[in-house]
Amino acid sequence: DIQMTQSPSSLSASVGDRVTITCRASENINSYLNWFQQKPGKAPKLLIYAASTLPSGVPSRFSGSGSGTHFTLTITSLQPEDFATYYCHQSYDTWTFGQGTRVEMK
Amino acid sequence: QVELRESGPGLVKPSETLSLTCSVVGGSIRNYYWHWIRQPAGKGLEWIGHFYFSGSTNYNPSLKNRVSMSADTSTSQLSLKLTSLTAADTAVYFCARGGYGSASYYYAPDYWGQGTLVTVSS
Numbered sequence: 001d002i003q004m005t006q007s008p009s010s011l012s013a014s015v016g017d018r019v020t021i022t023c024r025a026s027e028n029i030n031s032y033l034n035w036f037q038q039k040p041g042k043a044p045k046l047l048i049y050a051a052s053t054l055p056s057g058v059p060s061r062f063s064g065s066g067s068g069t070h071f072t073l074t075i076t077s078l079q080p081e082d083f084a085t086y087y088c089h090q091s092y093d094t095w096t097f098g099q100g101t102r103v104e105m106k
Numbered sequence: 107q108v109e110l111r112e113s114g115p116g117l118v119k120p121s122e123t124l125s126l127t128c129s130v131v132g133g134s135i136r137n138y139y140w141h142w143i144r145q146p147a148g149k150g151l152e153w154i155g156h157f158y159f160s161g162s163t164n165y166n167p168s169l170k171n172r173v174s175m176s177a178d179t180s181t182s183q184l185s186l187k188l189t190s191l192t193a194a195d196t197a198v199y200f201c202a203r204g205g206y207g208s209a210s211y212y213y214a215p216d217y218w219g220q221g222t223l224v225t226v227s228s
Contacts, residue, residue: 001167001168032212034214036151036214042220043200043202043218043219043220043221044151044200044218045218046214046215046216049213049214055216087150087151089151089214091211091212091213091214092212094153094166094167095141095153095166096153097150097151097152097153098150099150100150100151
């Protein structure tokens, strides 16, 4: 299986902060990388697909970049509703997810 | 607006078989990939497998010998069966809609159900 490793596992930030989460794949996955946001008790929500494309309705403060084995999710100005857990996900081979990054309020 | 609703027994005994249903409301299951994903409490997401409306399936190798998926296009319901349950199968189980068309296996799921909690305990 392709292993997905996120860093950090958790972070504390304030409203307005710029936040960056990194995801590394154990092998080349081209751009078959997606990001999900999950809030407690809720289903994951698709945030970015194909490494850098935002689905309709996702705010432009979210952005994704990368290809191959190294990817990043950036939130340019953290909003109160952004405190959540974020997962990267590869769909190149047998699907796997990163372990998650919890974004907490400082 | 497509809505997915999982349903199941809630509590299952070890060694028994889990049967879950995902009802698709407001849309057709035709031409889409349908995924099952689970999440133990406080932990990350694990892909169980997918079902394509044509009947093709692909399962996570870690569960392959115990899982089966199917669908009833007439009722727009998806089914997941997982055999030989252990406590490690305790999780919230989600169904989710994937890509449209046979070549869209890699498309990320855009619609998810709310999840159903399954507890394996005697």
